[in-house]
Amino acid sequence: MSTTSHEELLRKKCVPCEGGIPPLNRAEAEALMPSVPGWELDEDASRISRAWTMKHFMAGIDFINRVAALAEDEGHHPDLHLEGYRRMTIVLWTHAVSGLTENDFILAAKINELPVKLRA
Numbered sequence: 001m002s003t004t005s006h007e008e009l010l011r012k013k014c015v016p017c018e019g020g021i022p023p024l025n026r027a028e029a030e031a032l033m034p035s036v037p038g039w040e041l042d043e044d045a046s047r048i049s050r051a052w053t054m055k056h057f058m059a060g061i062d063f064i065n066r067v068a069a070l071a072e073d074e075g076h077h078p079d080l081h082l083e084g085y086r087r088m089t090i091v092l093w094t095h096a097v098s099g100l101t102e103n104d105f106i107l108a109a110k111i112n113e114l115p116v117k118l119r120a
Contacts, residue, residue, distance in 0.1 A: 055086070086119065
């Protein structure tokens with residue numbers, strides 16, 4: 001698998017996944033990680049996640065709404081968590097394959113481009 005850059009991921013669109021394909025293996029997932037700065041690969045290479053500390057509660061809600069609109073447009077939906085009123089965590093994985101696909105990295109790259117109000 002060739003390395004896909006951040007810019008290449010931004011130009012792509014998530015494709016519908018109903019299963020029937022294998023998830024990315026660890027080497028494939030690790031090769032894509034540099035293209036999504038700030039995201040972390042979990043221990044079994046089946047999910048990626050990123051956390052932010054928002055400026056305040058409403059900044060977290062605003063960010064959730066932006067991510068939700070993007071996810072709906074891409075047809076790929078992350079797990080969104082807002083805890084402690086400003087700790088935002090997003091977890092990406094393709095439920096239909098119980099692991100990672102290129103869609104997860106496309107969405108992560110696009111989430112990285114969204115404006116976010118962080119705690120100073």
